[in-house]
Amino acid sequence: MPELPEVETIVLALKKMLVGQKILNIEVRLSKLFHGRASELLNQKITDISRRGKIIIWQLGDCYLIIHLKMTGQLIFVPSSLGSRPVIGGHPDKLYALPLPHQYTHIIVQFATGTLYFNDLRQFGWWKLLPNDAALKKEIDHFGPEYDWPEFSLSYFREKLATRGKSRIKSLLLDQSIVAGIGNIYADESIFCAGVLPTRQAGSLSEGEINRLYHCLPKIFRLALDHGGTSSRDYRQIDGSQGTFLKVANVYRRTGLPCRVCGQLIRVAKVAGRSSHFCPNCQK
DNA sequence: CACTTGACCTGTCCGC
DNA sequence: TGCGGACAGGTCAAGT
Numbered sequence: 001m002p003e004l005p006e007v008e009t010i011v012l013a014l015k016k017m018l019v020g021q022k023i024l025n026i027e028v029r030l031s032k033l034f035h036g037r038a039s040e041l042l043n044q045k046i047t048d049i050s051r052r053g054k055i056i057i058w059q060l061g062d063c064y065l066i067i068h069l070k071m072t073g074q075l076i077f078v079p080s081s082l083g084s085r086p087v088i089g090g091h092p093d094k095l096y097a098l099p100l101p102h103q104y105t106h107i108i109v110q111f112a113t114g115t116l117y118f119n120d121l122r123q124f125g126w127w128k129l130l131p132n133d134a135a136l137k138k139e140i141d142h143f144g145p146e147y148d149w150p151e152f153s154l155s156y157f158r159e160k161l162a163t164r165g166k167s168r169i170k171s172l173l174l175d176q177s178i179v180a181g182i183g184n185i186y187a188d189e190s191i192f193c194a195g196v197l198p199t200r201q202a203g204s205l206s207e208g209e210i211n212r213l214y215h216c217l218p219k220i221f222r223l224a225l226d227h228g229g230t231s232s233r234d235y236r237q238i239d240g241s242q243g244t245f246l247k248v249a250n251v252y253r254r255t256g257l258p259c260r261v262c263g264q265l266i267r268v269a270k271v272a273g274r275s276s277h278f279c280p281n282c283q284k
Numbered sequence: 285c286a287c288t289t290g291a292c293c294t295g296t297c298c299g300c
Numbered sequence: 301t302g303c304g305g306a307c308a309g310g311t312c313a314a315g316t
Contacts, residue, residue: 069310070311071308072294104294120293164286166285166286168287171287183310184310233295233309234308235309272287272288273288273289
């Protein structure tokens, strides 16, 4: 799925398009993906759209609609003027070059200015309607700080690494309670940036390595945001265009290709149950 | 506690 | 060409 930069890119665009608008109609075609009564959303006005970790949050008066895209979820907004097909940037693939809605479209929301389609090939994503602040708080309570919050300080990070010293650094970065929003792609990229192997135990990192990793996280996220995120295959921005971060990624999905820094071939191994890409020379 | 596996789904890709 | 298996951005529960 979309990780933090992808979700952030989507949220900024949604915000621009939808805040202040009323939901004129909502059609749920695959009911298991929507938790709550979708009909309660009718005629509700969206007052804000934000993000916490990888969760998208729509505020509608006192209640909230939260959306998790998981692995293959997409939100595509088609302005009324465009008809049923978004402008697809880059190279459209077989699946998502289909006119909307298609067989993987599970929820459709109508606005005065256009239509929002929720597509999800693997059906892991979900929408959830929450009645109030308390319900929202419960959903996002377990998240650690965002990478750009003051709470995410070097000393906070150092302490988390120390208390989870036996965990491998890759597992730690994927743990949403440490920092919210990191997924497999940016875990690999930031670990490379810090020059540390993904298999290293958190407690074994030197002060210098911790410091490097801490500063690599915002650096990688900002770079990815500048590229509109990563389109590994399914991810799309809400106008259907792709993110271009893979063009500058150093290790993710570059197995067998020469490291951009030293030329050694990038390797892949399973760490924390996930494919982990690394340079055997640059990372110690 | 930390790690692995399986589950949730469907599609693609690779080797035989 | 067809078939089986591995794998894919996330997360949770259960087992070791």
